[in-house]
Amino acid sequence: MYSLFLKEIRSFLSSPIAYVVIGVFLLVTSLFIWVFPDYSILEFNFANMDPLFVMAPWIFLFLIPAVTMRSFAEERKSGTIELLLTRPLTDFQIVGAKYLAGLVLVFLSLLPTFLYAVTVYRLADPIGNVDTGAMLGSYIGLFCLASAFVAIGLFSSSLTDNQIVSFVTAVFFSFFFYAAFDSLSLMQLPQQVLLVLEYLGIARHYEGMSQGVIDSRDVLYFVSLNAFFLTLTRYVLQNRYR
Amino acid sequence: MSVRIESLTKTYGVQNAIDHISFSIGHGEVVGLLGPNGAGKSTTMKILTCFMPQSSGEAEVCNFNTRTSPLEVRRRVGYLPEHNPLYGDMYVKEYLLHVAGMYKLANPEARVKQMVELTGLGPEQHKRIEQLSKGYRQRVGLAQALVHDPEVLILDEPTSGLDPNQLVDIRNLIREIGQQKTVILSTHIMQEVEALCPRIIIINKGKIVADGSRESLQRGKKGQELVEVELDGAIDVALLRGLNGVLRVEVLSGNRYKVEAQAGNDLRKAIFDLAVKQNRAILSLNVQQSSLEDVFRQLTRS
DSSP states (O other): OHHHHHHHHHHHHTSHHHHHHHHHHHHHHHIIIIIOTTTOHHHHOOOSOHHHHHHHHHHHHHHHHHHHHHHHHHHHHHSHHHHHTTSSOOHHHHHHHHHHHHHHHHHHHHGGGHHHHHHHHHHSSSTTOSOHHHHHHHHHHHHHHHHHHHHHHHHHHHTOSOHHHHHHHHHHHHHIIIIIHHHHTTSSOOHHHHHHHHHHSHHHHHHHHHTTOOOHHHHHHHHHHHHHHHHHHHHHHHHHOO | OOEEEEEEEEEETTEEEEEEEEEEEOTTOEEEEEOSTTSSHHHHHHHHTTSSOOSEEEEEETTEETTTOHHHHHHHEEEEOTTOOOOTTSBHHHHHHHHHHHTTOSSHHHHHHHHHHHTTOGGGTTSBGGGSOHHHHHHHHHHHHHTTOOSEEEEESTTTTOOHHHHHHHHHHHHHHHTTSEEEEEESOHHHHHHHOSEEEEEETTEEEEEEEHHHHHTTTTTEEEEEEEESSOOOHHHHHTSTTEEEEEEETTTEEEEEEETTOOOHHHHHHHHHHTTOOEEEEEEEOOOHHHHHHHHHOO
């Protein structure tokens, strides 16, 4: 499994994918944080990173599917899936290795944004007058959200041998879980249904964590969401390719 | 037994890709799996490698059941799938090391080096796989199938699309490997089977239609001996007919005769004696075997 994990990371790093994804992510987030007047911290005069944490989910919504769209679709198209599935690895190890590799890439793209955090910290008046708890919580929340997108992306990729289809499906599912549930909960429906809908959406849990409150219910939600899609992926692997 | 298959069936929808196939293969045998396209060769191989589950029946590799202990089976099988799928963007050595890693080999570097030597990949080992010619790619495919020193090697059409030189190289390689390992290879090239496989299993429409040594299949289903003789002059056909076991004599042009006899009668000595008695010299004497191609066509056409 470790070998497969390493190979996945290496294939990200030896192709332009990782660099384009990380580069675009950093470029867009820094534009929002520092340049665009509507969002810029410099215009806002609040020493927090809210622009990053508001925009990053939307950027990840497109970038993560772009990273994961190959993972199974390409293996299937080129036939290498047949070799992969006849190695002495369980299906779960295969899904797990690809999932972890995706997480590493997410982590690598988030890593440089700590520089922004440090900058904001230094710019605050007096220096260091920032809500570090909320910032840390937001980072953890963002990572959880991204991990859910990775799991959704893997699942979408396992459904097809076409990368475009995989990408579009992943964006759709990610959007649905991120925003659609939340928006649906504004409909005229019985209260209990609305609560369930809101609970199912990523947005509520993400926002909860952004306050700096790491609630075990939110963590449990993300763990189950990830587990749900990874299990589905494994199910597809077991039944669709064979 | 290296491989044992019993009453194996795979159904796609309503169609049986393979239908109650049974055979077993002993350690160190090299077996050719023959059959027309769509006969069920690949399906059989995919089940043996635990890529696909069977619909019913049992398959075992080295006494491990593919259904109940797939990981044990996979550890012992080296597999080269039909179109030799490879990661084109990886380097040859990087790829082989990656494969070695998945089998958790103790000393992957040394083993990969050994494989590169065995498969003659030396001059190409630092290239990307997509830059290689088809013949070299096939070697990479073989190397990845062999890197974990599997007990059973399953090769699905290992030589399709190679030029004659590459063909000979790959065949030699397979022959070399076949001296120590159990090899199952599928093909529909007859010369390949003749060159490599002492034992042949012919599958048609999901059923085994022949299973035996190359010689026994070649001797023909009709169970007859065929001798073609050329003499330096004419001879009375009745004399030939009178020989022991002769069924039919056909007169060909230029004092040539085609003699058919029941199986088990070696006519060569009798014909020689007859010719001497008749004061004729034998210019040529051939025992004809029905070619494997004839056997194949006979068994699979219907």
